[in-house]
Amino acid sequence: MTVTADELDKNLIRSEVDQAAFEAIFHEHWPKVYGVLFRLVGDSAEAEDLALETFWRLYRRAPRLIAANSSSGWLYRVATNLGLNALRSGKRRDFYEEQAGRFALENNAAPDPSLAVERAQERERVRTVLGKMKERHARLLVLRHSGLSYAEVAAALKIAPASVGKLLSRAEREFEERYGKLEGKEDAPE
Amino acid sequence: MHLNDGQLRAYLDDDLAPPERARAAEHMAKCQTCRDQRETLSGRAAAAAARMASLDPSPLEARLPSSSAYQHFREHITRKEQQSMLQKLFSHQYRLVWAALGVIAILGIALAFPGVRAIANSFLGLFRVEQFTVVQVNPGDLPEQLGSSSQFEQLIAKNVQLEELGDPAEVSNAEEAGGLAGIPVRLPSALEDQPQLMVQPGARASFEIDLPLVQALLNEIGQEDIQLPSSLDGATVEMELPASVTAGYGDCRFDSEAARESGIDPDDPRPRMPDCITLVQMPSPTISAPPGLDIAEVGEAFLQVMGMSPEEAAQFSQTVDWTTTLVIPIPRYGTNFEEVSVDGVKGTLILQNFDNHAGQYLLIWVKNDILYALTGQGDGSEALTIANSIK
Numbered sequence: 001m002t003v004t005a006d007e008l009d010k011n012l013i014r015s016e017v018d019q020a021a022f023e024a025i026f027h028e029h030w031p032k033v034y035g036v037l038f039r040l041v042g043d044s045a046e047a048e049d050l051a052l053e054t055f056w057r058l059y060r061r062a063p064r065l066i067a068a069n070s071s072s073g074w075l076y077r078v079a080t081n082l083g084l085n086a087l088r089s090g091k092r093r094d095f096y097e098e099q100a101g102r103f104a105l106e107n108n109a110a111p112d113p114s115l116a117v118e119r120a121q122e123r124e125r126v127r128t129v130l131g132k133m134k135e136r137h138a139r140l141l142v143l144r145h146s147g148l149s150y151a152e153v154a155a156a157l158k159i160a161p162a163s164v165g166k167l168l169s170r171a172e173r174e175f176e177e178r179y180g181k182l183e184g185k186e187d188a189p190e
Numbered sequence: 191m192h193l194n195d196g197q198l199r200a201y202l203d204d205d206l207a208p209p210e211r212a213r214a215a216e217h218m219a220k221c222q223t224c225r226d227q228r229e230t231l232s233g234r235a236a237a238a239a240a241r242m243a244s245l246d247p248s249p250l251e252a253r254l255p256s257s258s259a260y261q262h263f264r265e266h267i268t269r270k271e272q273q274s275m276l277q278k279l280f281s282h283q284y285r286l287v288w289a290a291l292g293v294i295a296i297l298g299i300a301l302a303f304p305g306v307r308a309i310a311n312s313f314l315g316l317f318r319v320e321q322f323t324v325v326q327v328n329p330g331d332l333p334e335q336l337g338s339s340s341q342f343e344q345l346i347a348k349n350v351q352l353e354e355l356g357d358p359a360e361v362s363n364a365e366e367a368g369g370l371a372g373i374p375v376r377l378p379s380a381l382e383d384q385p386q387l388m389v390q391p392g393a394r395a396s397f398e399i400d401l402p403l404v405q406a407l408l409n410e411i412g413q414e415d416i417q418l419p420s421s422l423d424g425a426t427v428e429m430e431l432p433a434s435v436t437a438g439y440g441d442c443r444f445d446s447e448a449a450r451e452s453g454i455d456p457d458d459p460r461p462r463m464p465d466c467i468t469l470v471q472m473p474s475p476t477i478s479a480p481p482g483l484d485i486a487e488v489g490e491a492f493l494q495v496m497g498m499s500p501e502e503a504a505q506f507s508q509t510v511d512w513t514t515t516l517v518i519p520i521p522r523y524g525t526n527f528e529e530v531s532v533d534g535v536k537g538t539l540i541l542q543n544f545d546n547h548a549g550q551y552l553l554i555w556v557k558n559d560i561l562y563a564l565t566g567q568g569d570g571s572e573a574l575t576i577a578n579s580i581k
Contacts, residue, residue, distance in 0.1 A: 166196030
């Protein structure tokens with residue numbers, strides 16, 4: 001029996017969670033869910049909080065999904081929702097310097113401070129672009145680059161696996177265009 | 191026919207089924223256009239991949255091992271369950287009153303009809319709040335949706351009618367507020383700021399109990415052995431909630447409409463409006479229920495659903511006059527409460543007790559048929575000082 005996410009969203013009544021099944025799902029997906037959120041928010045503590053929140057929602061709201069062992073699409077959908085919301089919330093508009101400082105701090109092995117600044121700037125630009133992109137495109141890029149297969153990405157985005165290639169090529173084009181525009185703006189004289 | 195971008199892109203990721211992949215390779219071998227397009231897509235994909243790679247966590251940013259993460263998760267669950275309950279309790283406006291009344295009215299009335307039992311003498315014709323009492327429960331035992339769903343009544347009733355008698359209005363002084371709400375508005379003199387005054391309109395609600403829905407709900411929460419008489423199906427319950435006046439001091443944002451519409455996330459761990467003190471006053475809401483109800487029985491079932499054992503519930507039930515007492519469930523952990531003398535009457539002070547930061551207080555009392563609820567952040571002495579200065 002398969003249960004669609006929509007049916008589950010409507011299923012408000014909590015039934016008993018299958019603990020063992022949930023724990024297995026947790027261990028299987030934790031690394032990638034964290035990876036997706038880290039890429040979107042760029043801060044390990046925040047990424048961990050959001051990842052915990054993602055699993056908590058699964059635990060509380062979708063016990064049948066756990067039982068049916070069909071939760072991965074749901075998990076990555078919720079994770080990208082939370083991550084994109086955090087990314088766009090405005091709280092994240094840190095200055096490059098702060099980011100660079102944190103980056104240097106968290107990676108005190110980094111030998112070259114200017115390299116750290118450069119990397120922090122690049123991260124900021126990429127996140128800015130993701131925040132402006134069509135949501136589906138942004139989700140797709142992040143999920144794909146977090147190591148999800150075409151089939152996993154398709155489940156998370158609720159699309160046919162055969163459409164992933166098409167959507168991905170569009171997403172990459174949008175990414176390229178927006179990134180180029182952003183760079184153009186930064187280079188333009190005041 | 192040329193290969194489309196989707197096929198080419200999947201080809202690059204080696205994600206075409208083998209026969210399709212073979213056909214694609216064969217076609218490209220003789221088609222310059224498709225080879226060119228493949229190169230374009232490949233370049234773009236590589237560029238995006240290089241940019242995206244900057245987001246990869248460095249070794250020091252890498253994830254916790256999933257075993258430690260799972261430990262954190264267990265702690266997260268405990269914290270969340272306490273928070274969601276506390277927040278419901280300490281939320282502003284009369285959401286509290288609504289939630290408690292709703293639970294009593296809907297759940298209690300629906301659940302507690304004894305199966306084959308002679309109709310007792312004490313019927314609930316009308317329920318009116320004359321006093322509050324507090325009961326401690328384990329939030330972990332509480333079915334989540336009972337407390338947090340704004341559509342809770344939809345789970346057990348049909349023909350739910352909710353009529354709001356007017357719109358919320360912001361007014362400039364106590365007289366105006368009192369005139370709109372139809373009660374004498376009293377304000378604390380201990381607070382010198384000019385309060386923000388809101389009048390919430392009254393509302394009327396009625397619904398028909400839907401027995402099959404109730405039974406399904408009972409089954410979900412493991413109370414399937416409670417039998418309900420078939421005559422209960424379709425019984426109508428009516429609630430009347432009078433207009434209320436909320437006075438806000440400090441940094442209060444009364445966008446209750448928006449809040450209601452967005453159904454404030456009960457799971458949001460951030461404290462709402464920490465620098466806001468509110469005083470809500472309203473006449474007692476009333477509930478008319480179908481005749482033939484043993485109210486003590488109702489109360490016991492309500493307590494059991496809130497996580498009490500049948501024995502505890504029976505014992506507590508005997509100490510309460512259910513026709514006049516609004517019983518407020520609070521979590522056993524993270525919260526204290528005490529009886530206090532306030533405004534010349536007996537009141538109840540509920541305090542959050544967090545180890546690391548100041549919690550909120552909620553002080554409730556009933557005087558001259560008016561319900562008062564004072565909330566703010568800090569300890570109880572501040573609450574009492576404010577409450578005792580009300581004129």
